[in-house]
Amino acid sequence: MSLAVPSDLALVGDAVELVARHCDVGVLSPRRLRFNLRTALAEALANAIRYGNRHDRTKLVRVEIECGRDAVRIVVADDGAGFDPNDIPDPTTPENVAREDGRGLFVLRHLVDQIEFNKQGNSVCLVLRAG
Amino acid sequence: MGFSLTKDPRGVVVVGVDGQLIVGNRQELKQKVLDALEGGTRRFVIDFTKTGYIDSSGLGVLVSLSKKVREQGGELRLAGLNEDLQTLFELTKLDTLFAITKTPAEALAAF
Numbered sequence: 355m356s357l358a359v360p361s362d363l364a365l366v367g368d369a370v371e372l373v374a375r376h377c378d379v380g381v382l383s384p385r386r387l388r389f390n391l392r393t394a395l396a397e398a399l400a401n402a403i404r405y406g407n408r409h410d411r412t413k414l415v416r417v418e419i420e421c422g423r424d425a426v427r428i429v430v431a432d433d434g435a436g437f438d439p440n441d442i443p444d445p446t447t448p449e450n451v452a453r454e455d456g457r458g459l460f461v462l463r464h465l466v467d468q469i470e471f472n473k474q475g476n477s478v479c480l481v482l483r484a485g
Numbered sequence: 486m487g488f489s490l491t492k493d494p495r496g497v498v499v500v501g502v503d504g505q506l507i508v509g510n511r512q513e514l515k516q517k518v519l520d521a522l523e524g525g526t527r528r529f530v531i532d533f534t535k536t537g538y539i540d541s542s543g544l545g546v547l548v549s550l551s552k553k554v555r556e557q558g559g560e561l562r563l564a565g566l567n568e569d570l571q572t573l574f575e576l577t578k579l580d581t582l583f584a585i586t587k588t589p590a591e592a593l594a595a596f
Binding site: 370 | 507573577
């Protein structure tokens, strides 16, 4: 399944539901489908729209989904310059914990079994293993 | 899907989050709470009993609202988190910033 999502944050919820329904084939448990997949995809889409495509509605976020027997694999790519995923401050330190933003990547890393960025940092591959 | 507001006899506003609290609808929640704050409400319970997932933008708006309510001398409590959402709050250490109870009734009783 492939999706091209306009860079509009209001569309994130609908895009997530579309993908979640497509992936509702028994690979992931209902709980992981409801929480891990939905939250992880919402984070990845929001990051791509906000920081990648900078809310430019003429740009699309491309999403590729593979629901295999052993795992669900989702690639989310934007047209931005990319970023260094290792250069994100820890949002749980005492000086950061009360900040309103900066938790997206931290949350994302904890929701999936594998996460991999391309070299440029404008495409992320999320893997949720079966179960 | 959406947000529901109810007021108990003591004036505590309970906001139910049905479905999800994410980047696409967080502004709606923010406006509802700020409107109630502007109208004089100082005690809030955000009820997540019917919530499937919350993203980091949703967490961020809760942090923001909690600050604004506290600045006005009030308090915002969270209730009804399922196991996954509770883990999310613990993981991000936001459980240290909020008063969290298992049920809305417990949150109301604690005011």
